[in-house]
Amino acid sequence: MxxxxxxxxxxxxxxxxxxxxxxxxxxxxxxxxxxxxxxxxxxxxxxxxxxxxxxxxxxxMAVKTKKIDILTDKEVSVIKDITNDVICKKSRKHKHAPVFVLILNTGLRCEEVLALEFSDIDFDKKVLHVSKSVSIIKNRDENDVKIKLK
Missing domain, CATH: 1.10.150.130 (Tyrosine recombinase, N-terminal domain)
Known part of the structure; x- marks a missing residue:
């Protein structure tokens, strides 16, 4: 060193x-x-x-930093409106809309939301415990060639 x-x-x-x-x-x-x-x-x-x-x-820099697209206030409002319709009408058309509202309101990453379990939610205290995330692991051999799983 x-x-x-x-x-x-x-x-x-x-x-x-x-x-x-x-x-x-x-x-x-x-x-x-x-x-x-x-x-x-x-x-x-x-x-x-x-x-x-x-x-x-x-x-x-040779590689430029990617531009981050941010939802507009109108787009956020549309997602919240759809979620309200899903909840009120028990519609299954957009059944994942509440997850998007959770992401919008908490700033959680998709990997963190996908790892959530019911035991992570304390309904009495209205607290959500985020302690893990999921990731996709690519199976590759020693030559970095993708291995197909059967």
């Missing part, structure tokens, strides 16, 4: 900025910086080499 210099890290960041988005490169720095900070605190190294590393400008 003591052999890693600011130049080494800067070269890594510059290389990664050619194939990754700004947020991904920033996460690399955010991961490395506290590791080296801890090494300084415990006396393994004398200074944090990340302190001299400069993150490339966002507009100079």
């Amino acid at each position: 003591g052999n890693i210099t600011s130049n080494d890290i800067q070269k890594l960041i510059n290389k990664m900025s050619k194939s990754l988005s700004y947020s991904s490169v920033k996460k690399i720095i955010e991961l490395l910086r506290p590791c080296f900070k801890h090494a300084v605190l415990v006396g393994v190294i004398h200074k944090n080499p990340c302190d001299a590393v400069i993150l490339p400008r966002q507009n100079s």
Whole structure:
């Protein structure tokens, strides 16, 4: 660890900025910086080499950050209206509409909502406990070739 210099890290960041988005490169720095900070605190190294590393400008990155589409107030209102219709009329046409309202009102990620169980809801205290999420795991062999499940 003591052999890693600011130049080494800067070269890594510059290389990664050619194939990754700004947020991904920033996460690399955010991961490395506290590791080296801890090494300084415990006396393994004398200074944090990340302190001299400069993150490339966002507009100079090869991969551009994706634009996030946000629902308009009218779109949110439509979803809430559909949910009210589902609840009042016991309609099954849009049976998942209440889930969208839950997401809109809580900011939960889809993976978190999919992992919810009835035991996560405290109806008396009106509290929802989010402690897990689901993920899709791709089955691949050692050559990174997708394996079909039967």
